[in-house]
Amino acid sequence: MAQVDKVRQRLAGELSPGEWVQHGILGFRIGGVRRTMIAGAAGIAGAAGATAVAAATSPAKADVPAAQLPLPGRFIVGLTSHRLMVFSIGGAFVAKPKKLLHAYALDQLAWISEPELAAGVAQSLRVSIGVAGAGVLSFEFPRLQVAEARTMARRIERDLTAPQS
Numbered sequence: 001m002a003q004v005d006k007v008r009q010r011l012a013g014e015l016s017p018g019e020w021v022q023h024g025i026l027g028f029r030i031g032g033v034r035r036t037m038i039a040g041a042a043g044i045a046g047a048a049g050a051t052a053v054a055a056a057t058s059p060a061k062a063d064v065p066a067a068q069l070p071l072p073g074r075f076i077v078g079l080t081s082h083r084l085m086v087f088s089i090g091g092a093f094v095a096k097p098k099k100l101l102h103a104y105a106l107d108q109l110a111w112i113s114e115p116e117l118a119a120g121v122a123q124s125l126r127v128s129i130g131v132a133g134a135g136v137l138s139f140e141f142p143r144l145q146v147a148e149a150r151t152m153a154r155r156i157e158r159d160l161t162a163p164q165s
Contacts, residue, residue: 003095007078007087010097016082023079023152026095027086027139029071030126067135069102077139079152082106084129086137106159108132115153117146125149129156 007024015021071086076097078085083103090098110130118124124140127149131137141149 006096019080019082021080025077025145025148027075027077027141029073030138030140069135069137104131112156115150127153
C-alpha cells in the first residue's frame, strides 16, 4: 500500500467536507537520510563501511533557520487539499502515520524554499516551509521519494502563489 493510501486511511472520518489527501511521503529531519545510510553501512560492513559512506555523503553547508519546529528523526508528511500535516510513524514492520504532530491550514504557509537536491550516495531532497506564527518545518526526503516530494513542493508553491479569493 502506498504511503498516500495510508494517510487516507489514517484520516478517514477526520477530513472536512471537500478535503482530499493529495500526498503522503516518508520524511526525515535534515541529515537523517545520511545518518540512516551510515548506520546501515555500519551494520553491513562494520566501521570501515560506515567511514566510507560518511566520506561519500558529507553534506554541504546546511543553512538552518533558528525557529525550527520540532520533528522526530523519521515521520510522514501528508498534504491534503486544505492542510499540511506531519505524523509520527507507527507500525512494527511497515511505516504508517500514527500521531498527528503538526497540522497547518494551507493559508498559514508563508513560503516554501526551492527544493534542494543533496547529491551523493545518500541523495535526498531538502525542503523548508515557513508557517506563519509557528516557525519553520525543514525536512528531507530519501532518494526513492524525491520525485513525489518535488511534486508535493510544486503543489504547495502553486497554492502559495495562487490569487486568494
